[in-house]
Amino acid sequence: MSEATIDADLPAVDPRGAGAEEPDYLRAETSVRSWLLTKDHKRIAIMFYASVIVFLMLGGLFALILRTELLTPEKTIIDANTYNQMFTLHGVTMVWLFMIPAIPGAFGNFVLPLMLGAKDLAFPRINLASYYVYALSAIIMLTAMLAGGADTGWTFYVPYSSTSPTAVSWMGVGIFVNGVSSIMTALNFIVTTHTLRAKGLSWHRMPLFIWSIYGTSVIILFATPVLGMSLTLVALDHSFGLGIFDPRYGGDPVLFQHLFWFYSHPAVYIMMLPAFGVISEVVCSFSHNPPASYRAIAYSSLGIAFVGFFTWGHHMFVAGMSEFDAGIFGALSMFVAIFSAIKVFTWVATLRGGSISFATPMLYFLWFLFLFVFGGMTGVAVATQSLDVHWHDTYFVVAHFHFIMVGGTLTSFLAAAHYWFPKMFGKLYDERVGLLTSVAVFIGFVFTFLPQFLLGNAGMPRRYYSYPEQYQWLNVLSTGGAWLLGAGLLLTLANLVIALKWGRQAGPNPWGSRSFEWITASPPSKHNFESTPLVERSAYEYDLPEEVARARVPAR
């Protein structure tokens, strides 16, 4: 089929000709088919965006059921078995269907080519395929949920996972397929960054978001196959008695934990690095200042990506490990905190002397800062073996990783959702409602997870559906917080959806950002730029007036 028949309804102008008014990517074609078969990175981004929001809601629903069950010491609404299923489904949905694809799939896909001054990703077809592979993985997981679920927790520890009567194998297959999708996306991002930078856009001129997406992609490529293999082995064991981790046949269950965490510790940075990228953009754009140190932010991401591969043992302090190994793993884990601290100080220093506009994304940055620092400090605490023996497998750990992962990823996902909203849809959301819902999300979050530190420290183990009376008041606080958090998220969504239709027109660069995605129209045309730009400055030249900065990214 020729281009002409597809684009029959377009005005007959050369899209790259001077002054040509190309319709934006949302209006370029409107048939369902044009969406489902699109190779436009922006539309694929929107499909990811819609999907991850659906899974955030689904995972959130599971979470609310869990929290409601924990309102009273004994059975409240579901029985023990259902509870086990529910926390597994919650973990699996949130980790693989929401957190990992959320920022790269939705925002990475949308803005990465725009930031590079490119017309698309290097491999648009692989990009579309990665969406469908993701969708297939979701279908497999949902089917597994209906056909018996899984009750092992998202960590799938053997020997329980290979003997559980639930649909563990199918869950494993779903996660494997999901990994294929993230590898496809990661490969695309890496090759695109190497080959499609606009003329003049050297590595050190790129927006920091690109560095973090690049780092994420590298981790995905090296860690995901290992997870895929370990879950394949569990599935083979579960379905066919392969016994690679089964002591009856010479296997060692602890080796599974090694393999699993070799992936899953880096996986926490697969979720965090994109968040760091969003935060870097938001801080600079809303304080109208260049980063206090571009290199510090860019290289510390790579440092985290690297060190993250050597810390997995901190999940296994109580699984039988020598004092020496525990010391090494503990110390290496703390290196991560050094790199993270470099980032935090650089972001804060970026604010200094800036002209700060206090929009919703900026508020999310503050929440991020608090949650990330607090969560990170507790990370250092649990990386100390002597302390971790007390806290391991309690609510303390649950609180630690929710502060960091959920606090970090969710706040920056929401920051990105507001920051790039005008770029993606050409409209402005209601700022007052944005700020209010952001406060609700934060308060809900703190009420949900702060009590869990105390619960864990007092000895309440994780993954139990009932508990002794003395833990009740903290659990009630936590459950109340969860409901508030849920409400805050729904209102946030409502605010954005309303803005889609009734929001004011945004104009190309409502925040006065110097980053390159704001050079083009909002929303961009199908080909992103009227003509390929030439880049003669870095992404953060805030000392230049906006017109001058614009003029330094001329069309070629």
Place this chain on the structure above:
Amino acid sequence: MHASRLAEQFETIEKQEHAARLAMWVFLGSETLLFGALFALYGAYRVMYEGEFVESLHHNDVLLGTTNTVILITSSFTVALAIHFVRASRSGLAALMLGVSTLFGAAFLVVKFTEYAAHVREGVLPAGMYSLAAGQQPPGGAIIGATLYWLMTGLHALHVVAGMILLAVVGIGCARKVYSAERYVAVENAGLYWHLVDLVWIFLWPLFYLTD
């Protein structure tokens, strides 16, 4: 003719081909880690069960294993020749070499399955299916050795099949003169994949045949 296969996001055909090559290297890096997980398990279990582990390897026939090594190394060589020919626009010869390489792949599989058949007859199977002549179970280390043998060579055999398909596809392309000195990245990439398949075997061969 360049313009027609230049995708719109690329400015030059050179960049586009560079992207395709880079993608293949990145993909192979990722693929290596898939085997990496199993090599790590091999290392861990072998250290754990020094003596017992190698018991399972006694059943492997060094002659057959070495034959397969020779077959794969030769095939890598014919693949390299094919790339040489396609660069010189001698697409017919390139197609021939790719065809030969695919047949080497098939020969590898025939040898491998002969071996598998022997293992089945002897009862050297993974996990609980592994039984000695008298019907008792061998010691744990031997069982895990056999399990890993089947897993790792099995996964490798799947890669051989995938590689053969790739070689055959670009081979047909060469025969139809789709590929020539003007355009041969796809042939190179298929070749790279085949070299990976070869390389993995170069590691499997000593681990399962030469070190008992």
